Amino acid sequence: MTANRVLGFFIGLYLCVFFAYLFLPLVFMVAAAFNDSRFPTMLPWQGFTLDWFYGFDSRGRAIGLFQDARMGQAIWNSIIIGLGVIAISLPVGLAGALYLQTIRSRAKPLIYGIMVSPILTPGVILGISTLVFWRYSFGVGGGLLLAMIAQSTFIAAYCMLLFMARLERFDRTQEEAALDLGASQTLVLRRILLPYLMPAILSAAFIAFLQSFENYNTTLFVIGTQDTLTLNIASRVRLGLTPAVNAIGVIMIVLTIVGAVVYEILRRREARRSAALAG
Amino acid sequence: MRDVLHRFGPATGALVLGTVALWVILLVVLPQLFMIDMSLRPNLPPAARGGPDDVWSMSNYVTLFTNDLHRAIFWRTIVSAAAVTILALVVCYPVAYYLAQEVRGPTAAIFVLGLIIPFWVNEILRTFSWFLILSRNGLFNQVLMGLGITAEPLNLGGVGAVMLGMVYAYILFMVFPLYNAIESLDKNQIEAARDLGASWPRIHARVVIPHAKPGIAVGCIMTFMLAAGTVAVPQLMQALPGGTNARWFTQIIYSLFFDGGDWNAGSAYAFALLAACIVFIFVMMRLFKVGIADVAK
Numbered sequence: 001m002t003a004n005r006v007l008g009f010f011i012g013l014y015l016c017v018f019f020a021y022l023f024l025p026l027v028f029m030v031a032a033a034f035n036d037s038r039f040p041t042m043l044p045w046q047g048f049t050l051d052w053f054y055g056f057d058s059r060g061r062a063i064g065l066f067q068d069a070r071m072g073q074a075i076w077n078s079i080i081i082g083l084g085v086i087a088i089s090l091p092v093g094l095a096g097a098l099y100l101q102t103i104r105s106r107a108k109p110l111i112y113g114i115m116v117s118p119i120l121t122p123g124v125i126l127g128i129s130t131l132v133f134w135r136y137s138f139g140v141g142g143g144l145l146l147a148m149i150a151q152s153t154f155i156a157a158y159c160m161l162l163f164m165a166r167l168e169r170f171d172r173t174q175e176e177a178a179l180d181l182g183a184s185q186t187l188v189l190r191r192i193l194l195p196y197l198m199p200a201i202l203s204a205a206f207i208a209f210l211q212s213f214e215n216y217n218t219t220l221f222v223i224g225t226q227d228t229l230t231l232n233i234a235s236r237v238r239l240g241l242t243p244a245v246n247a248i249g250v251i252m253i254v255l256t257i258v259g260a261v262v263y264e265i266l267r268r269r270e271a272r273r274s275a276a277l278a279g
Numbered sequence: 280m281r282d283v284l285h286r287f288g289p290a291t292g293a294l295v296l297g298t299v300a301l302w303v304i305l306l307v308v309l310p311q312l313f314m315i316d317m318s319l320r321p322n323l324p325p326a327a328r329g330g331p332d333d334v335w336s337m338s339n340y341v342t343l344f345t346n347d348l349h350r351a352i353f354w355r356t357i358v359s360a361a362a363v364t365i366l367a368l369v370v371c372y373p374v375a376y377y378l379a380q381e382v383r384g385p386t387a388a389i390f391v392l393g394l395i396i397p398f399w400v401n402e403i404l405r406t407f408s409w410f411l412i413l414s415r416n417g418l419f420n421q422v423l424m425g426l427g428i429t430a431e432p433l434n435l436g437g438v439g440a441v442m443l444g445m446v447y448a449y450i451l452f453m454v455f456p457l458y459n460a461i462e463s464l465d466k467n468q469i470e471a472a473r474d475l476g477a478s479w480p481r482i483h484a485r486v487v488i489p490h491a492k493p494g495i496a497v498g499c500i501m502t503f504m505l506a507a508g509t510v511a512v513p514q515l516m517q518a519l520p521g522g523t524n525a526r527w528f529t530q531i532i533y534s535l536f537f538d539g540g541d542w543n544a545g546s547a548y549a550f551a552l553l554a555a556c557i558v559f560i561f562v563m564m565r566l567f568k569v570g571i572a573d574v575a576k
Contacts, residue, residue: 214401
């Protein structure tokens with residue numbers, strides 16, 4: 001073997017180990033959800049079961065995930081917060097992107113820096129500062145509303161970056177042509193800019209919902225006495241762990257993978273389409 | 280401002296400006312200022328707030344650095360987060376390089392998809408998967424017992440377990456910035472360096488790494504910020520047997536807010552953590568000579 005082939009072998013091995021490291025823990029977690037064992041573990045394998053999704057133990061007590069009313073409530077809360085975050089972050093992110101694209105001020109880098117700073121701020125800090133400010137200024141305590149607000153501080157910035165990336169390729173002569181032909185500025189926004197931004201609006205909505213649904217660190221400080229899905233999972237791990245937690249994991253992983261694959265396919269199709277239009 | 284009103288007309292333009300102003304003021308700037316203000320005030324009963332005792336002082340910060348336990352946990356959090364960042368960088372660099380430069384065509388696309396999928400799986404679940412491996416009945420203990428290395432399951436909780444969980448939870452925040460930066464490097468530059476007789480380490484030191492600097496800076500900043508600022512990973516990993524001593528600084532902050540009811544000290548501790556992250560960002564920008572515009576993309 002030449003030196004190159006030895007090197008190639010080790011690189012291949014390294015990549016294999018790396019991907020095993022990425023995937024195997026998740027595979028073990030998924031497998032344990034179907035193991036007929038009291039503990040969430042894959043080994044020893046004691047037979048396939050769906051009891052951790054819906055089932056009863058030997059004394060007839062409900063043990064499955066779907067029989068848990070608190071879990072249902074937590075999922076509902078997560079969905080409501082996610083929708084609220086979309087409702088706040090999309091308009092805010094869009095306004096921010098349009099604003100930055102339009103202004104020609106020397107303060108632009110500073111304004112941009114302030115707008116994206118929440119992305120570089122630890123989530124717990126966003127939660128704490130939102131809690132302190134809203135509690136003492138407006139008397140709004142922890143709860144679903146405050147969770148939406150706190151999460152939107154950084155999710156709006158993500159949405160803004162998505163809009164900015166698309167606006168960068170926008171041909172402003174279209175806008176000028178429409179204005180010359182007598183369209184009002186509002187009509188230009190509605191009929192030219194927003195349709196052009198539609199793919200970015202959809203992906204921003206998807207990303208915003210997912211970011212919100214998965215959020216833990218910010219939410220923990222602003223949720224008050226309510227529960228969300230991620231908080232529920234964490235409290236289950238700490239107090240009385242059963243493979244029902246793994247069952248939640250399975251469902252979330254399946255949903256995220258389906259979402260991610262659909263998102264990637266749509267994104268690539270859109271990228272190809274705009275590449276074709278540009279070329 | 281005039282540009283915006285000119286482009287969108289008075290009504291829509293005002294809406295755009297108003298929305299931006301509300302966001303920046305109500306969601307970004309004022310909350311931070313309030314937190315700082317809070318951190319400078321003493322913890323008083325509601326009746327005494329705004330009274331003669333409610334004056335600014337550094338006492339909450341002084342507490343942080345005179346309380347031996349809290350100070351030790353603060354530094355441990357910062358040092359561990361830096362160690363997690365370095366570990367993630369070392370592990371990810373070869374992967375990012377080979378996927379970006381050496382693997383081609385459909386194979387590369389599959390590999391990248393293989394990175395994207397776990398990236399979407401949330402932090403709690405990724406941490407939980409390692410929690411299971413390290414738990415009393417977990418895979419790691421079973422393998423050890425199966426091989427006869429130990430007769431009884433070991434208690435695997437501790438700072439090391441928290442760090443393992445963090446590397447696993449945040450490694451992809453390192454891979455993608457590195458990958459994107461290295462992918463934009465023209466292959467011909469590497470070829471040219473090789474043709475001119477440069478050795479592998481030299482090609483990396485003089486061609487690839489200088490080109491990838493912004494990516495390295497972004498990956499390090501994100502990983503450090505997530506590791507230093509997470510409460511999810513330590514909270515979960517603490518439930519491991521033997522893990523009760525591995526308290527993280529974010530957990531101290533949490534208990535100040537919700538167990539101790541001392542929001543003033545909690546705010547001071549939170550600001551100290553934020554300051555550490557800001558210092559880290561500036562150190563990285565200095566070290567890799569990149570601007571804020573390269574970082575926040």
